[in-house]
Amino acid sequence: MSSVVPAAGSRMPRASLALGLCLAWICFAWMLSACGERPSSAPQSRTSTAAAPEPAPILVIGLDGFEWSIAAPLVASGRMPHVEALLARGRGGKLQTFEPTISPAIWTSMATSKNPDEHGIHGFVREGAPGEAERLYDRRDRRCKALWSIFSDAGYAVRVIGWWVTWPAERVHGVMVAQTNALEDESIEGRMWKGRLRRDVPRQVHPPERQDELLAIAARAEAGLDALLNEVFGPLAIDPSSVGGRLWENSRWSLLADEIYRQVALHLAQKDGRADLSMIYFGGADVLGHRFWRFAYPEGFRDAPSEAERAQLGALLERYYVHLDRVIGELVAAWPRDSDVVLVSDHGMHGDFFDRRFEGTQPLQLLNSGAHADAPPGVFVAAGPSWQPSAVAFERTSFRARELDLEGRVHDLAPTLLALYEIPRGKDMRGSILYGALARGSELVGKVAEIPSHDAVPSAFGAEEDAVVDPAEAARLEQLRTLGYLGGELDPAAKKSAPKNGAKKDGEK
Numbered sequence: 001m002s003s004v005v006p007a008a009g010s011r012m013p014r015a016s017l018a019l020g021l022c023l024a025w026i027c028f029a030w031m032l033s034a035c036g037e038r039p040s041s042a043p044q045s046r047t048s049t050a051a052a053p054e055p056a057p058i059l060v061i062g063l064d065g066f067e068w069s070i071a072a073p074l075v076a077s078g079r080m081p082h083v084e085a086l087l088a089r090g091r092g093g094k095l096q097t098f099e100p101t102i103s104p105a106i107w108t109s110m111a112t113s114k115n116p117d118e119h120g121i122h123g124f125v126r127e128g129a130p131g132e133a134e135r136l137y138d139r140r141d142r143r144c145k146a147l148w149s150i151f152s153d154a155g156y157a158v159r160v161i162g163w164w165v166t167w168p169a170e171r172v173h174g175v176m177v178a179q180t181n182a183l184e185d186e187s188i189e190g191r192m193w194k195g196r197l198r199r200d201v202p203r204q205v206h207p208p209e210r211q212d213e214l215l216a217i218a219a220r221a222e223a224g225l226d227a228l229l230n231e232v233f234g235p236l237a238i239d240p241s242s243v244g245g246r247l248w249e250n251s252r253w254s255l256l257a258d259e260i261y262r263q264v265a266l267h268l269a270q271k272d273g274r275a276d277l278s279m280i281y282f283g284g285a286d287v288l289g290h291r292f293w294r295f296a297y298p299e300g301f302r303d304a305p306s307e308a309e310r311a312q313l314g315a316l317l318e319r320y321y322v323h324l325d326r327v328i329g330e331l332v333a334a335w336p337r338d339s340d341v342v343l344v345s346d347h348g349m350h351g352d353f354f355d356r357r358f359e360g361t362q363p364l365q366l367l368n369s370g371a372h373a374d375a376p377p378g379v380f381v382a383a384g385p386s387w388q389p390s391a392v393a394f395e396r397t398s399f400r401a402r403e404l405d406l407e408g409r410v411h412d413l414a415p416t417l418l419a420l421y422e423i424p425r426g427k428d429m430r431g432s433i434l435y436g437a438l439a440r441g442s443e444l445v446g447k448v449a450e451i452p453s454h455d456a457v458p459s460a461f462g463a464e465e466d467a468v469v470d471p472a473e474a475a476r477l478e479q480l481r482t483l484g485y486l487g488g489e490l491d492p493a494a495k496k497s498a499p500k501n502g503a504k505k506d507g508e509k
């Protein structure tokens with residue numbers, strides 16, 4: 001592939017150069033597709049023929065609902081040493097998101113740089129025609145290419161694990177482990193599992209011949225879950241019918257999902273070696289934030305937890321952040337040393353429902369005390385050879401969430417990561433390249449090529465129409481209800497029919 005970023009001092013007129021490079025890029029992508037290049041099970045990364053140095057591998061770690069006001073004090077007190085290390089050698093700040101803060105829509109916007117009206121993923125549930133049953137959005141509802149397809153088309157190896165709305169798994173040049181929500185066999189409240197690889201759900205892994213290999217990893221993660229939770233949270237003897245007990249039982253599926261993704265990521269790093277673009281998602285900070293906010297931060301709640309409840313559950317949220325920090329450290333260590341590491345969250349979290357009574361007999365969604373309905377910004381941390389370290393030297397003990405600046409918007413992630421690999425930005429993308437955050441930023445301004453749309457570039461990868469039915473769909477809908485996403489404060493359908501304040505208060509519907 002030709003370099004799309006000219007060397008400094010190039011004498012070729014910029015406009016014709018940009019045009020030539022765009023054409024070269026489209027031809028290159030087309031040749032790949034015409035050749036019918038297919039990903040192998042362990043793709044080799046493309047070898048660079050241009051003089052430009054080989055771009056660094058990118059490791060994106062997505063942390064749903066990761067909130068600076070929780071993480072920053074932990075960083076300052078030395079309890080998140082791996083996030084601290086990234087901040088010390090790189091940069092960190094806030095990531096502007098959009099409302100409604102519906103995870104599937106935002107994570108898809110990060111991967112496409114499009115708005116929900118454009119990429120087609122508006123929330124969890126697709127409105128059916130009158131009389132038609134509601135159904136969950138899945139990957140086939142996405143109308144445009146995601147980062148992993150664009151990287152695949154450019155010949156780069158990708159590794160995507162657990163990203164929202166990726167089931168059924170898409171063909172990529174590399175490995176795709178789709179996020180699949182499913183129900184455990186004992187179909188009672190509290191047995192919902194998100195992101196779990198299951199034997200009875202088809203098309204969770206690309207290439208399909210690797211599904212069994214990764215299912216074995218998932219089984220191992222599940223077998224070790226109790227030991228892991230004991231290690232992370234200490235022994236928790238909670239009455240399962242109490243408020244805390246029910247919330248805890250209904251968080252396990254999310255913690256299992258994260259553990260599966262952690263083990264799958266480490267397994268693939270060890271077995272497959274380098275991938276050019278890796279994107280790995282963890283949802284536990286969001287789920288525990290919804291469930292346990294009041295126990296960690298009881299101030300302002302009319303129905304504050306008892307001393308005993310606080311002693312038992314008050315540290316749970318922080319302990320999970322500390323665990324996530326360790327996971328981040330493990331992943332960074334498992335990736336090549338020169339990798340560009342990016343942490344992102346789709347939104348922050350805060351306390352909510354301060355006037356609510358919390359009774360063990362209530363429906364689960366009425367027991368949540370954390371929310372993100374009014375879009376607190378997300379988190380952005382980046383470190384590695386391609387990123388410009390923060391202008392102000394990082395000082396751990398004075399690190400404060402409120403002093404962090406806005407680094408960009410969720411839409412900026414895709415074009416910025418494309419720029420690192422000299423892949424043109426699509427003019428139909430809503431985000432901008434974060435030049436100010438890049439080590440070569442000032443050199444690149446005005447020189448990164450653009451094409452009208454990556455969706456117009458023929459692809460050897462991406463969508464594959466097929467009629468796969470998810471047997472666990474009804475269970476997934478119920479899971480979303482318990483988190484308050486359906487008929488609750490985060491349900492766009494509920495918002496449409498109710499004034500904003502009413503809709504928010506009405507998270508219990």
Ligand SMILES: [Zn+2]
Nearest residue numbers: 064065103346
């Ligand atoms: Zn989210």
